[in-house]
Amino acid sequence: MEKRVTFNERWLPYLLVAPQIIVTLIFFFWPSGEMVWQSVVLEDAFGGNTRFVWFDNFVQLFEDGAYFASVRLTLVFSALVASLGLAVSLLLAVMADRVIRGAGIYKTFLVWPYAVAPAVAGVLWGFLFNPSVGVVAGLLRGLGVDFNYVSNGNQAFLLVVFAAVWAQVSYNFLFFLAGLQSIPRSLIEAAAIDGAGPGRRFWDIVFPLLSPTGFFLLVINIIYAFFGTFGIVSSLTQGGPGQATNILVWKVYNDGFRGQDLGGSAAQSVILMFVVIVATVVQFRFIERRVHY
């Protein structure tokens, strides 16, 4: 889409785009180029010698069992976070769409967790499940479950999943609610007159009409699980115990900054870049289709 009426100026438009382009060049293209470069060179620990090694860093990565363990972990993690997060928020949104009295209050009480930083969410959940003082951990102990996320890998993983879902529910809820409210009442009323009950109406009318929103949210939630959960892992488990919560985005950071393995970290970044590119393309194609509806 283009404007019919425009201004004629020679230098002004360049001046106007300059700030954004300069910031983008310095803080996006320069480091990105550096990243791609680092992924194909080998640097010695003192930064003195740099040798071009083609795809050795990638080969090394693919031969590393720990990397695939992290890939598997991230896939399971994002599947759990996305499915749980979408299911819970869809349930809440459908309920909030149903009730007339108090809908606004429920909405207010359900949207605020969006404002809580993932790193803070990690601290809150760590406190609830703290092995010595956590309320929920104490409750579980009363039920005979020994919950100790500091030493038990599976429990640590579950806890990160819960914290990640908690921090994302309000976002999904808002989009589902907006999607539900845009479905014409007349469709639902017509189905009701034809004798369809609430369950039938949901599965045959509401659910299919909501699928564009659901698909959009699925992509967003997977991206969130891949990248947005860094703060949660960082303040809750730091990737541990062992490798139990060492998801890819944490591994990139950990290998690069703590392990000082710049080539390996850069190679991982390049791979993650492709994940985001695929997700962005999928999302844009889908949005295009929705516009043409």
Add this chain to the structure above:
Amino acid sequence: MVENRPFVTFISHLVLILGVLVIAFPVWMTFVASTHDQATMLRSPVPLLPGPHLIDNYRQILFEGYGRGFSDNPTWLTLVNSLIMAVGVAVGKIAISIISAFAMVYFRFPLRMAFFWAIFVTLMLPVEVRIVPTYGVVASLGMLDSYSGLIIPVIASATATFLFRQFFLSVPDELTEAARVDGASPMRFFWDILLPMSRTSIAALFVIQFIYGWNQYLWPLLVTTKESFYTIVMALSRQATAVDATPSWNLLMAMAMLAMVPPVLVVIVMQRQFVRGLVETEK
């Protein structure tokens, strides 16, 4: 509602109330912990109702800091840093993206599409992925431990530019024609007509970007080494993962409350702008 089914309505309310309670529970426990003294918080079972030490705890964490060899930084300082960063990021993003969107919609000039794509591809690589090389760039520019290092690298935003572009494209051409007939310069048109018309979009974007800036975690973690530049979210996370034999849960949770309250208040008070901003920036 289509028909009256009291039982289904009852269930709906039940599910919603349960949802609200589960979502609020971690924050409630955090608040309760911030109102007791340290001894109470180390004794099991921990209390479920607020205690009498609210003012003591918040006074100590705000003005004296966590203390005990970990950090002597009073928390009010980290709150100020977070505020500077949040406002800086929000204002910076809006400022640079509104003028670049203006240029791309209202002018025809060589390289226009190249600029558009250059901005577009920034969507492809979230900051979490390119942290190591970006850190290198910021370090070589000498911007570590500075407010400009905290703010400027995260203000390049494709989403904000697209939002304004979308909005400008919907502004009727007649306005531009009228302005040109009256002899208004492009900048005059921008200041007197476009900017006032963009008020609601700017407000919506400000809310979203303020929260985004306040909640930045990884970036401050990388570019600050001096405690005087720590932001609240990052200071809290550092404190939470520090190994401590007898942690001061009361102070830590008071800190967590202080990290949450400003952005949560923004969302609740400006809920309309927030919802609008969220839905529009993601479109």
